Amino acid sequence: MSVNTIQALVLRYLYLYTRTPIRMVELVFWPFVHLLVWGYLTMFLQENTGDDFPYEITYLIGAVILWDVMFRAHQGVSIYFLEDVWSRNLLNVFAAPVTNGEYLASTYVVGILRAAITSTLLVALSLLLYAFNIFRLDWFLIPFVFNLLLFGWGLGMLSTALIVRWGPAAETLAWAVPFFIQPFAAVFYPVSGLPVPMQWASKMVPCSYIFEGMREVLQSGEAPVRELVLATSMNFLFLGGAGVLFLRVMQVARKKALLTKFSTQ
């Protein structure tokens, strides 16, 4: 794997974003709106619920920030691929001396950059508007973010594999896939709040342990060791599985000439 090749692919993305700053709106505007909605809902609930509420309600703001880390990592992979489809550049990239590993690594880096931009904004605004300090999660923030990046990358590869397999008509999956799993991810409510069959599904989603862990840290300050171990193990398995699926679909794409269809449709 060549670092220079990965750098070149990331540089292409940076050129794109610095050339057309309007693209930054997507990284800033929607997360900001999301934070406003959930932030003011949090304040409203704080003022109108008594001590009976079993959680510190501000976890909702933490959930918005952490969800966005995962979402941006996912988009780093899936939108990166679509940028080449939209600009009819896909064949130029795949006919260049770029391995699948280098291509994927560059999308991971782009995912980190996207997540960093959005979460920096959200962290600052949540502190300013709602006095919510995400650093209350202390050092647990590091494994939480790491796990959400892993899950986002895995989900991004899954979305991209489906888009490659089903063609340009499936490009909406680049946005939709994270929302398919959101009800099971326990982002805004605990797993125990779901009906029992959905709880089982939720336990299969690695990031649900991260959001459970976040609530535990905010509520009790205790280390969510079990959640972190489960999330990390499941995430590595998921990432590996998504990687195998992505490589398999790329093989099928070469066999069925699917990549060339993106240039002509």
Place this chain on the structure above:
Amino acid sequence: MADAVLEVSGLSKTFDSFTAVDDMSFHAGKGEILGLLGANGAGKTTVINMLLGIVTPTSGSISIFGKDLVASRIEVLRRVNFCSTYTQLPGNLRVWQNLDVFGRLYRVPDRRERIDEVLELLEIAHLKDRVSGYLSAGESTRLNLCKALLNRPELLLLDEPTASLDPDIADKVRKVVKRTREEEQNTILYTSHNMRDVEEVCDRVVFLHRGKVLVTGTPDEILRHFQEETLEDVFIRVARGGDIEPARPSSEGHPERAS
């Protein structure tokens, strides 16, 4: 073929029940410009895509620089480049940014100087800072060619490089292709619907018809074989299902009929 840069043997590509490329064999030597000629659907672009590793052959082998393409894809692609009328460089990037990215991907030494050089060669140096999406069709094609020449490819694949160009620019492109071959001694595979391109540029032509190699030879040999005056007449005759009778046995001065 001892000095073959490109050697294709028994190449086939089938999509379900449709055979796009059927048992094709041909070769190209160092410094040779080989034309791949045929009507729409003859299999030209599928062949190019297989040579780039974008499409996997159903059967047969592709050897480039003596290496098997499947086994040494990345190593081979560093010494190859292509330009196709079906691809573009990202329209949101400036001309130099696009070339900078591909220069890095192909590990071009003295990248900045080389970018200036190819822009000068294709006469679009004045567009270096222009946003690629604002280029005209002719300028865009020349930018694609700049990308294709960046790494001084030993094998250059050109898929209809003069399509959508006016006669003046098409002429300039043909001259650049010939000049590149003279200076770099690279091998060029050239597909086109423009028979003037083929007559002017190609040393040899592989005539394709419905996924098969119909005949191979120099443009003159092919004209003699079909007893036509221009390649355009040959093209029309073949495309309309005219003479595709077995040829005379291959010998000096005669085209080779695919077996």
